[in-house]
Amino acid sequence: MCCCGIKASVATMLSLLSAAGDIGNFVLGKSLHGYCIKIGFSYNLNVVTALIDMYAKTGRIYLARKVFDGVVEKDIVLWNCLIRIYARNCLVEDAMALLQKMRHKGVKPNSSTLVGLLSVYPATGSVQGIRYVTSLIEEEKLELDVVLGTALVDVYAKCGFLGEAMDIFERMENKDVKSWTAVISGYGIHGQPDNAIRLFNRMEKDGFRPNEVTFLAILTACSHGGLVIEGMEIFKRMVQEHGFSPRVEHYGCLIDLLGRAGMLREAFKLIKSLPIKGDATSWRTLLSACRVHGDVKLGECVRDVLNNFYRAHPTDSLLVSSTYAVAGRISDLTRMQEMEQTNVTLVNYGVYETEEENVVKEIAFSRVEIDN
DSSP, X not given: OTTTTOOOOHHHHXXXXXXXHHTTOHHHHHHHHHHHHHTTOTTOHHHHHHHHHHHXXXXXXXXXXXXXXXXXXXXXXXXHHHHHHHHHTTOHHHHHHHHHHHHHTTOXXXXXXXXXXXXXXXXHXXXXXXXXXHHHHHHTTOOXXXXXXXXXXXXXXXXXXXXHHHHHHHHOXXXXXXXXXXXXXXXXXXXXXXXXXXXXXXXXHXXXXXXXXHHHHHHHHHHHHTOHHHHHHHHHHHHHTTOOOOOHHHHHHHHHHHHHTTOHHHHHHHHHTOSSOOOHHHHHHHHHHHHHHXXXXXXXXXXXXXXXXXXXXXXXXXXXXXXXXXXXOHHHHHHHHHHHHHHEXXXXXXXXXXXXXXXXXXXXTOEEEEOO
């Protein structure tokens, strides 16, 4: 296009900058930036926003800030873009400082501003920051719409402040499936399965249809609470009443549920009978349950499945060894530890990994072979 003397449009540059960011190609992105300056696009706010996003995605946040600072008249989209970038990279202080500067410049934050800022807090667990955002919503008289309300509910729930999450949830005039799922998930991961089930039932009663993520959240709650009967019933309803085809993750919750309850044989039969191939995570979940309950025989069987059909992982042997220890089989534990020591034979030094499974070759001469 350029060779033919055809000037690229703004839409073309936006697409190219987005692609450069997505593939992490800094050199390409920088070249595109230079071209934007050359053809006079560097003052277009849409292009500037795309440049900031591209630099952030290629790991040059300092350049994203440099581009941002070079713009005299900034719109709300530009401010929100950089705040979201800081939050996405857990740069809390930078995000908060930029928000303060934005308000000082007379730019009023909107729902998107605060949603972007809230995304950082589940990783930090800072309730002060969340409550500051809550107070800012009231101070700026922002509408607690579905997007902002759900984001606030979600962050409170993930950080374990379920009372505040439920308070915001009840204040929301409009809710969607994501809003309900956020609170249900919060109850589940913080050990309140009964409240999760009550809210799930209320959700259906109020006419909201749960989606696959909602079912995953409620099944996880049942698993963590050891509610076998309730979990199996909800799984049955998911399939028969709502017509969902369970994914590996849903079956994984059932396996974990049965394993925690000590129903190891039932969990084993479930994995073997799955209409979709069970993944290694499901088998390792069962192996972990075997360790907790000291079921050596089944643990060895699960280990054999993992060794035969999946890539070996160091935790497999550790879990089996722990199973021997829990069951009081010290002689087997000692034997396995000795086998682990002899299975790896290291010759010389300076090894490097290859793509071949279970083989690590040494430069020029030596190699390490791990027996199956």
